[in-house]
Amino acid sequence: MSAPTSTNNLLEIEQLSVCFGGLQALDRVNLSINEGEILGLIGPNGAGKTTLFNVITGLTAPSHGKLRWQGNSLAGKKPEQICRLGLARTFQNLRLFRELSCINNLQVAMGSNNRRAALELLALVQLQEKADAAAASLAYGDQRKLEFARALATKPKLLLLDEAAAGMNPIEKQDLQALVQRVRCQFKITILIIEHHVPLMMQLCDRLAVLNFGRCIALGSPEQVRRDPLVIEAYLGSQR
Ligand SMILES: Nc1ncnc2c1ncn2[C@@H]1O[C@H](COP(=O)(O)OP(=O)(O)OP(=O)(O)O)[C@@H](O)[C@H]1O
Secondary structure (H helix, E strand, O other), X not given: OOOOOOOOEEEEXXXXXXXXXXXXXXXXXXXXXXXXXXXXXXXXXXXXXXXHHHHHOOXXXXXXXXXXXXXXXXXXXXXXXXXXXXXXXXXXXXXXXXXXXXXXXXHHHHOOOOHHHHHHHHHHOOOHHHOXXXXXXOOHHHHHHHHHHHHHHOOOOEEEXXXXXXXXXXXXXXXXXXXXXXXHHHHOOEEEEEOXXXXXXXXXXXXXXXXXXXXXXXXXXXXXXXXXXXXXXXXXXXXX
């Protein structure tokens, strides 16, 4: 399944820096996300991947640089405004409404009580039989799937998945890969994904961006990135 040929920039990130006191979490990052692609973000622990998600979704203010969404600046926008523009995310540490049922989690995100639409989304992630179970009662991998469905429930144009396969077993990881590809086609959305499981990312993503100490040290096709000496030294060497 290949990405649509469009190269429209959905999100443009220009010279983006974030400092936490003396720590430079992001250092002049430039990145464009093309409509319809699956772009992967990889790199060692602490490289700045989640910080980049936090800036894109309005949780962290940049120290420097610009973000443009469909040509318009995102400066000063709050997380809820950014969500309404069509950017939705999942979190590395899940943030479900734990006491609510699966279906209620989706209905809150949809802003409506439409049970049928919520059930369709649950079916997409194969959780329809857990519709009325409390989110907290689900196995960890299922909670990740529910969070994925909840992000989709806001009808995003760009879906940001943080450590999408963390804690999943190999079969769940395969399922997730198929699911992400299906969702991209079915919902015509663009996906930015952080995940440490490199073989999965190599298969899934159209392009990969590699962060290291806050800098984007490589950007290209999985094959280009796999061969990049800088990437091998900074990250892939340790993955072998
Ligand atoms: N709110 C914060 N205050 C201070 N330092 C922070 C804050 N958030 C992140 N950092 C630091 O910024 C750096 C980048 O962190 P970030 O979580 O973005 O990395 P990451 O690439 O997502 O790592 P991981 O793969 O471990 O999740 C780290 O050194 C982290 O300790």
